[in-house]
Amino acid sequence: MSLHSMLYDTSLYQQNNLSPQNINLRPPQIFHIPKFYNEHKDELEKVFSLLSDDESRMIFAARIRSVITGNLCYIKLSGYAQYFHPETIPQKDDIIIDGGVSHDTSVEEKFSILVGNNGRIYSFEPDPTCYYQASEKISTIKNITLIPLGLSNKSECVDFISDGYASRIAETPPFYNTITCQMTTIDTVVSQYNIENVDIIKLDVEKSELKALLGGVSAISKFKPKLIICIYHRLNDVFELPLFINDFGLNYKFYIGHHSPTLWETVLYAKI
Helix, strand or coil, X not given: CCHHHHXXXXXXXXXXXXXXXXXXXXXXXXXXCXXXXXXXXXXXXXXXXXXXXXXXXXXXXXXXXXXXXXXXXXXXXXXXXXXXXXCCCCCCCCEEEEECCCXXXXXXXXXXXXXXXXXXXXXXXXXXXHHHHHHHHHCCCCCEEEXXXXXXXXXXXXXXXXXXXXXXXXXXXXXXXXXXXXEECHHHHHHHCCCCCCCXXXXXXXXXXXXXXXXXXXXXXXXXXXXXXXXCCCCCHHHHHHHXXXXXCCCCEEEEEXXXXXXXXXXXXXXX
């Protein structure tokens, strides 16, 4: 079955647990782009063909259908917690590079329990306010190293918008009410911390996922880690990021989860 045929399969809507009676069809955060599929048909069909299970294909098609119709009723939610897909869930002794902590450390705390005393989580948060709040919460957790840097494709200082969960690199000048934050790369971190293996890379870095992946090309090629990558911050991330990872030629298996009744929280999970 192609993505095109699934986009117009009415069973997508019938299987959804959302209904037009209890959801705002076009809240401010939804994209409504009728030509999205037609404009990116080849890329979207390629990603669809790479997905490893029916659930991922259904979730992917439902998301695309929501974009082209402007109707969130088609969204299909995953049955597992965000970042914890069964195929990529952290295991005992895993080493994790964790990009994007914010001030909520609940995910990191769960990762910490799963990897155990011999595992290690290198977590990155460049926003000073979020870094301080996060460090207060995890100060007694010995297997988490919290680093006050962001992950990107090069080491540099950038203008940064401090906005809690949505803290991000400022992209369009003039920049107002910004702070200066330091970026680094995954490959630099691996070298500086003498990391001998990377089992998982998780990225939720507010539009900088591709840059962070570019900064980790050597580590990904060498260690072939499981990947947990947000693919919703930019509209085209839903196909650009899977195709970028596929171009490594490492035969990753791809899964997609969706964890919100909006177009936020779509996550790519990949493993070899």
